[in-house]
Amino acid sequence: MERIRMLSTLGLMGAMRSLSSAFESATGIHVDADFAPTLALLKRLRDGEAADLVILTREGLDEMIGEGRVVAGSAADLARSYVGIAVRAGQAHPDIATEAALRKALLAARSVAYSRLGASGVYFARLIQQWGIAAEINATATVVQQGFTAERLVSGEADLAVQQISELKQVEGIEVVGPIPLDLQTPAVFSAGLMTNAQHAEAADRLLRYLASPEVVPVLRQSGLEP
Structure with a gap:
C-alpha cells in the first residue's frame, strides 16, 4: 500500500481523521498524519523534517512557499476556523x-x-x-x-x-x-500544499484535490470548521 506523510495543524485533526480513512478506502493510499500547532510544524519543517503534504495556517503556508519548501501553485485553502x-x-x-x-x-x-x-x-x-x-x-x-x-x-x-x-x-x-x-476576530484560514521534495507527489496531489472538493464540506462543518 502506498503511504503519504502529512503534517497538519491541530485545527484540522478531527476532520482529517475521518477524511483520511475515507480517502484510504477509496484509493488504497494510506495517510500517515502527524498533528501539531502551526508554529511547531514550521520549526520542524525548517529543521528538515520530510513530508509529502502540509496543512498550515495560510500565513504559515505562504512562509513555506517563500522559502521554497512548498510548491507555490499547489496551495489550496481548505477551511476557515473561528x-x-x-x-x-x-x-x-x-x-x-x-x-x-x-x-x-x-x-x-x-x-x-x-x-x-x-x-x-x-x-x-x-x-x-x-x-x-x-x-x-x-x-x-x-x-x-x-x-x-x-x-x-x-x-x-x-x-x-x-x-x-x-x-x-x-x-x-x-x-x-x-x-x-x-x-x-479574523478567522484562521487553513491551507494545504505539496512539499517540493515530496516522495509521493502524485498520491499527495490526489489527497489535496480530495480535501479541497465539495464532498468534504459536511465533515468540515461537523468538526466546527467553515469551508
Whole structure:
C-alpha cells in the first residue's frame, strides 16, 4: 500500500481523521498524519523534517512557499476556523455575545486555559493585552504549551477554555459556548500544499484535490470548521 506523510495543524485533526480513512478506502493510499500547532510544524519543517503534504495556517503556508519548501501553485485553502470559548459539560454557559460580556466572563473565571503556540493563543494573548486585562487573566491562567486547552476543563484546572472551535470539539466532556464575537476576530484560514521534495507527489496531489472538493464540506462543518 502506498503511504503519504502529512503534517497538519491541530485545527484540522478531527476532520482529517475521518477524511483520511475515507480517502484510504477509496484509493488504497494510506495517510500517515502527524498533528501539531502551526508554529511547531514550521520549526520542524525548517529543521528538515520530510513530508509529502502540509496543512498550515495560510500565513504559515505562504512562509513555506517563500522559502521554497512548498510548491507555490499547489496551495489550496481548505477551511476557515473561528476562536471560541468552551466550558465543562453541564456548567452554566456565560454570556460572551458582546465584547463587554466576554471581558466580564473572562475576569470572573477562576482560570482561563489558552495555548501558547497555537494561532488562537497568540490571538487571545493580544486581545487581553489590548483590553488591559492581561495581567489579571495571566495571574491565574492555565497556559498550555501545545495540545487541546479544553482538556483542562475536564481535569478541573480551568473554568473556560479558548481555542479554535474545531480544536475545542476534539475533547469529550465539554460544551462549546460559541465563538468570540466575530467582529473581534479574523478567522484562521487553513491551507494545504505539496512539499517540493515530496516522495509521493502524485498520491499527495490526489489527497489535496480530495480535501479541497465539495464532498468534504459536511465533515468540515461537523468538526466546527467553515469551508
